Amino acid sequence: MDNHFLWGGATASYQCEGAWNVDEKAESMWDHYLHQENLENGDVASDHYHRYEEDIRMMSEGGQNTYRFSLSWPRIIKNKEGEINLKGIEFYTKILDTCKKFNIEPFVTLYHWDLPQYWEEIGGWLNHDVCVAFAQYAKVCFEYFGDKISLWTTFNEPKWFVVNGYKIGNYPPGYQDTAKTMQAAYNVMYANSLAIEVFREGNYSGEIGIVHSYTPVNGVDDSIETKIAMRYADNYCNNWILDTAALGEFPIDLIAYLSKSYDISFMKPEELRKIKQYTVDFIGLNYYSRTLVKSYTEGETQLQFNHSGKKGESKVLIKNWFEQVKDPSNETTEWDTEIYPKGLQDGLVEAYKRYKLPLYVTENGIGVREDVSVDQINDEYRISFMNDHINAIFNAIDLGCDVRGYYVWSPFDLYSWKNGVEKRYGLVAVDFVDNQVRKPKASYYWFKKMIETNGALIKRKSY
Template sequence: MDKNFLWGGATASYQCEGAWDVDEKAPSMWDVYLHENNLENGDVASDHYHHYEEDIRMMAEGGQNSYRFSLSWPRIIKNKNGDVNQKGLDFYHGILDACEKYGIEPFVTLYHWDLPQYWEETGGWLNHEVCGAFEHYAKVCYEAFGDKIRNWTTFNEPKWFVVNGYMIGNYPPGLQDPQKTMIAAYNVMYASALGVRVFRAGNYPGQIGIVHSYTPVNGVDDSIETKIAMRYADNYCNNWILDTAALGEFPIDLISVLAKDYDISFISTKELEIIKENTVDFIGLNYYSRTLVKPYTGGETQLSFNHTGKKGESKVLIKNWFEQVKDPNNETTEWDTEIYPKGLEDGLIEAYQRYHLPIYVTENGVGVREDVTVDEVKDEYRISFMNDHINAIMNAQDAGCDIRGYYAWSSFDLYSWKNGCEKRYGLVAVDFENGQTRAPKASYHWFKDVIASQGELIKRRNFN
């Protein structure tokens, strides 16, 4: 690996900070949704709000040179008028100063799903005004932190929060409406372009990108029917984010197909020009697994995901488009996620050849139930998982891909959205029940040694 390669872990504001109503923070849509539905919430989570110095020190002691985290819009902007909460800015200045103190490069996301409730009440991402509000929020952040941050991203995983929130209905706002899904998707990608535009207009230092929940698409065979299904799946899973952010254009075949059944009059020619003119400097790819598909064979659209950790609850079928299938030869987690490092290697090569932009692997990890009351969690399964996926990155680099960083999800155990706190991803164990104590897992020490060797300790193999 290059000596400038970024090695780190990643978190998200709602999933780790806690302090949900502290220091004049406004409620987020997740605060309200989880409270109203009596679901396990992130009110305390990992209490990073009060432990960030300890957490960042542990990152440095673990050899990491970067920390990917997100800012909380409702912690920074008080209301729809755009008034700034100085206490929120002060909190993030504290994190950034701790990063500088310990030699950690911050890699910062503006939006990791926690929309302010005051905007959700007006329609959330269905309300076009939210795009301008995001632009204002972004500018506030650039002005406040621009001298401390060199790597920015506008959004984390637009596909995931849009589809789950507006199509599947298992995330807030809990809708199941294809037309509204399209509107929300368009508004998010337009808002992202506005975030890029105001960054460039301000001549802030550094670079700006977007982070995508990347699932490279494979087919069950080489038939023309499967290739058509793969294109549908790729447009659904990847292209409407990456093509739009990196190339400045929504996939025209996707728009053409949707226009047959849905109203696309919300798309503005002027706004498409703004999207075209404000593409990203790099792409961040969160990789957990691929999407393996076969041609559509019948039935209504089904979109369901496993939040219980009981295998067999996931199903993805889009009527007339494609069906996702499982490869029986590959291992899956209790949450139905296929473990397939070759998908990362192939996907990195595919993305680099398509976009010719620098790539960061901004999330990669495995979630499991763990007993953290032991002296040290012996997470050999996580070490094996990380080894094979870092190996995949190195193979892609060998093939000529410009990959500049790897972030384990997650830096420490945190709240995993509707999976609660039992689904643990951290390199550091957090005892949520007993004083939020931190303890490095075996993977933390292994990762430190890998970083010190600049990847030379990775057990290499050819996945082909």
């Protein structure tokens, strides 16, 4: 392994910071949505806003040399007019300075889902003005933090917040509308290009990429019908983000198919040229599982995700495209996520072959219910999960892939969107009931030893 390989953990502003209305922070769409729906929220979360130094110190003491986190747009920009909140700038400056103090490389995301509510109120990602506003927000971040950050990403997981927010309806703004989904998807990818343009034109140091929720696609057999379903699934799951960000082009067969039923006049030639011109330097891939599919031509579209932790509630069936199925020979989590490390190896090989860009595994982890009242959480299941997925990365590197970092989700327990805080991913336990006490789990110490040997302790296997 490269001695400069980045080993760390990843978080998101809304999921860990808390302090939702502190120091002149504006309301985010998630603040508004969860309060309005009276759902468990991230008002306090892991209280990282007040405990960031403790958290970053624990990362360093755990051997980690990098921290992937996101900036909160509504914490930095107060209103549509672009007024800068200097208290928000001060907070992130302190985080960055603390990273430097503990020899932690920051890996910074501009947008991890928490759109300012003042933009959501006038259409959110359906409003083309938000694209320009995002680029202006990005410029503020580059100007204030550019000398402290060398690895930037524009968006975290466009597929998840666009499809869940505009098609499935289980995330804000809660639409179930294909035309709106297309418009939001286009605007997000156009905003991505505008932010990259600002980065390039400003001659800021470092590199800029995008982070994608990567689910490599497999088929149940080698039939022609399955191969067609796989292409539909790959376009739905991956290609409209990765092809567009890395190659500068939306998948032409996807656009051609959608244009038969939907108006695509919002895709302007001059904007498509900009998307083509301003592409990413690297790709971050968040990997939890693959997508296994078969052909689906008989029934209606059904999109349902498991937020309860009761197995069997997830359904992904898209009429005339594909059905996502489970492999009965593989274990799944309580939230219906298949545990399949081979998918990471195969996916890295596939992505590197297609895009020829440096890759980072920007999230990987397992969410479970855990009793944090005990003195030591012996999370052997997490150790096994991490071992097998890091092994998959090593295998991909052996096969010639340029993979430069691994980020566990997450360095400490945090709020997990509509799964609340019962779905725990952290290497460090957070007692959300008893004063936010932090306690390292067994996986924290295992990861430290693994990093100290630069991966030599990994139990290797072939897939």
